[in-house]
Amino acid sequence: MNKMIAALAGVAAAGIFATGSAQAAETLDAVKGRGELVCGVSTGLPGFSVPDDKGAWTGIDVDTCRAVAAAVLGDANKVKFVPLTAKERFTALQSGEIDMLSRNTTWTATRDTSLGLNFAGVNYYDGQGFMVMKSLGVKSAKELSGASVCIQSGTTTELNLADYFRLNGMEYSSVVFDTSDQTIQGFEAGRCDMLTSDQSQLYSLRTKLPDPSAAMVLPEVISKEPLGPVVRQGDDEWFNIVKWSLFAMVNAEEFGITSANVDEMKDSKDPNVGRLLGTQDELGPQMGLDKEWAYNIVKQVGNYSEMFERTVGMGSPLEIARGLNALWSNGGIMYAPPAR
Template identity: 55%
Template sequence: MQKALVSIAVAASLGLGATAAQAAILDDVKAKGYVQCGVTGGVAGFSAPDSSNVWTGIEVDYCRALAAAIFNDADAVRFTSLTSQERFTALSAGEVDVLSRTTTWTMSRDTQLGISFVGTMFYDGQGFMVREEDGIESALDLSGAAICIESGTTTELNAADYFATNGMEFNTVVFVDQDEVVKAYEDGRCDVYTTDSSALASERSKFADPDAHIILPEIISKEPLGPSVRSGDTQWFNIARWTYFALLEAEELGVSSANVDEQLGSDNPAIKRLLGVEGEFGAPLGLDNAWAYQIIKLVGNYAETYERNVGPDTPIGLERGLNALWSDGGIQYAPPIR
């Protein structure tokens, strides 16, 4: 009997310890009053500051959604600009609470770095950009080319695989920072600029003459880009993951920042659960029951973040493609809130 009681006491103690450890990041975030978000130095449409240091982009909106869910304040977030070499160390060391920085979800990153990917905010693939005057129409015409690449990325490995597979040679011109890569390409230090196709479109939109540069048709890799958090804190991981899912679920259910207050009176059970009118889905996350309502009210749904940052009517000009909902021919999909 005594052994049983001791076992129960030990198990209870371990359970309380695990719960306390799991809540550590949320407690720290609440104590300081904001979410610290790791982002790029500036990729238009994804994460970039303006002249007043106001950050915008689809990845910035994700961080704002996280702040909205926790604080009911989308501005309760601060941004840390990180290079490709710095990003994982900064996340693991706790310098940022979440990394939302055009980062590809790969097996080695997911299993060896002590981080966990939340989901795929943007399905992408690596492409190539060249000058129109060079008359190149296909990536298969790039043998022997000098290619500008950012170091510490999957871009290097993908390019090496592609050229080796097709029996072509190439010369890499490697830089630590993406801004350096872009400047080198603009200055003519290389023939080709390669990175995720969305980033190519983003950088081209900022050129003095965007039409003088073309993005070749070949996509040579899968680049699922998404936010990540430190492993080991289940509660924080769930908050980060369901913030992303709430953006998707809201779009699928037709709930937007413009109609969310009206939708509080909806008879649709799924909408009721999403907005916290029915059920108790905030408590397991350590959040208010209106956490998803706050996200939608203050940031919008996934379609809103996409359209205002990278959509067809922006300088980036990207169609939804794979990033459309599953019901619209894409592969974006959220598990149900129930």
């Protein structure tokens, strides 16, 4: 019965957006008119989106929002961040409460189609893993049949966990929480033998333990979790803006354009640089933006590498290596189509 109600609610939500496209086609105008981008983020996940005690947000997902604000409004600070749990996030986007969602959200077929949403790219390639206390003395998830598992509701994590244990003929019981803070507190209090989530989030949550070195992340990666920004279906102009704001950061890294050198780079003889920075082609006006759109992103937020390193990378408490998130020309899979 519950499944049926959920299915009907999904159909209703998709229906709103099939008939409501006139409203949905006006996101750029709405953001410009308001002078502020409203961006949905997590309730608090260091490295991705977390507020400090003065309410200032940081993280790779926060910077993704700030890049769009720089492109659209010329000011990366003109963003209102709306904290959302995993369960709340898609309704907030469908209902128009937020202009975009940037909340460590995995791109899946169902979310990209029947929810009436579109993923605009990937800002972090992730995969699901497991974290245990070292005192448990296990080296692999395969040793964990019968374990209790701390997990967050409304995530891809739940189905992956069920698939993995079933496929390996293992039993488990889940202990379900609504927010990441509750999940890590449950783990710390011994409510479960292990915590499962996207691996980056395990490293992030581990920093919240009184003694992070008491916990370890197991080697298994059991899924693909491409995380990225999401918009409503039916507004292609807005979809393009969010998509190309992220691509601009990746292309800027590829061409060696940084927040520190972007002013000198405006005189570069490389046509690729000139096109991106608006000194040769004017890609911005083709998207309804100023020709300085990408210049503003790089000047105010940085290129992809700068964003990665300060939020989740070696310059951050998470100390995650680029790995899959290195540029395609550097052994990773981070790749942006040409800006031309």
